[in-house]
Amino acid sequence: MASSQLIPLPFSSSRRPPSFCFRCRPIRCSNERQALFSRIAPVYDNLNDLLSLGQHRIWKRMAVSWSGAKMGDRVLDVCCGSGDLSFLLSDKVGSHGKVTGLDFSKEQLSIASSRQNLRSKNNFMNIEWVEGDALDLPFADGWFDAITMGYGLRNVVDKRKAMQEILRVLKAGSRVSILDFNKSDEPLTTSVTEWMIDNVVVPVASGYGLSEEYKYLKSSIREFLTGKELEKLALEVGFSTARHYEISGGLMGCLVAKR
Numbered sequence: 001m002a003s004s005q006l007i008p009l010p011f012s013s014s015r016r017p018p019s020f021c022f023r024c025r026p027i028r029c030s031n032e033r034q035a036l037f038s039r040i041a042p043v044y045d046n047l048n049d050l051l052s053l054g055q056h057r058i059w060k061r062m063a064v065s066w067s068g069a070k071m072g073d074r075v076l077d078v079c080c081g082s083g084d085l086s087f088l089l090s091d092k093v094g095s096h097g098k099v100t101g102l103d104f105s106k107e108q109l110s111i112a113s114s115r116q117n118l119r120s121k122n123n124f125m126n127i128e129w130v131e132g133d134a135l136d137l138p139f140a141d142g143w144f145d146a147i148t149m150g151y152g153l154r155n156v157v158d159k160r161k162a163m164q165e166i167l168r169v170l171k172a173g174s175r176v177s178i179l180d181f182n183k184s185d186e187p188l189t190t191s192v193t194e195w196m197i198d199n200v201v202v203p204v205a206s207g208y209g210l211s212e213e214y215k216y217l218k219s220s221i222r223e224f225l226t227g228k229e230l231e232k233l234a235l236e237v238g239f240s241t242a243r244h245y246e247i248s249g250g251l252m253g254c255l256v257a258k259r
Ligand SMILES: C/C(=C\Cc1cc(O)c2ccccc2c1O)CCC[C@H](C)CCC[C@H](C)CCCC(C)C
Pocket: 040, 044, 047, 048, 049, 051, 052, 053, 055, 056, 151, 154, 155, 193, 196, 197, 201, 213, 214, 216, 217, 220, 248
């Protein structure tokens, strides 16, 4: 029976937080982002449901399906947050499989662990929560049969390093499925997304005192990689195949890469 206790890991030397981050521009460095996701943790799930009208659950189901996770597998959910994809993976791999949800926000992992304990399904006990850094994964080479990363790659400070780490811990012939906002080539799609963030998402978030945190969404999407650039990065780090699928009219996208 997997423990639902959090497994704390010491900060890796590459990310030991400085006493303060005076040189960091807002939301630019790892510990700023860690603090952001810890602040939004209490309302994160509810705002996702409200602001996407529940659609994000469909997008996450698609990403988990595309990971190829199956009964009995040992799988990893990188940047698991409150655990949405981990719970979907838990159903896929069943009680003989094993799900590891990794995140560097204690607050997000605490929400995930609480949600696990509230659920009646036995096989959710096949999930363990690990506090760790996606840029320094505390797992052996070739350890996982499938990996997911939901709305995480856009948020790590070193996307190439994150992809290298995912490749390292993935078994040969296995897949990673990386879901995120799509940095569209279509001006209309970009305009609609940015209009929604400015005029719906941020005003709603401001009701919770989180307008700055949700404003970050727009800048992070602008600084993200396009689908083609994500495919190129995956092949450069060593994945054998990489395809980026646009979802919901190009609002979201999912990169599926095989080792
Ligand atoms: C699950 C979703 C986003 C997760 C997420 C990712 C981030 O990087 C954040 C950064 C800072 C704050 C919050 C997040 C965050 O929640 C996607 C759905 C939730 C979005 C917040 C809503 C986006 C709305 C779309 C722009 C328009 C939706 C149109 C239609 C209703 C589908």
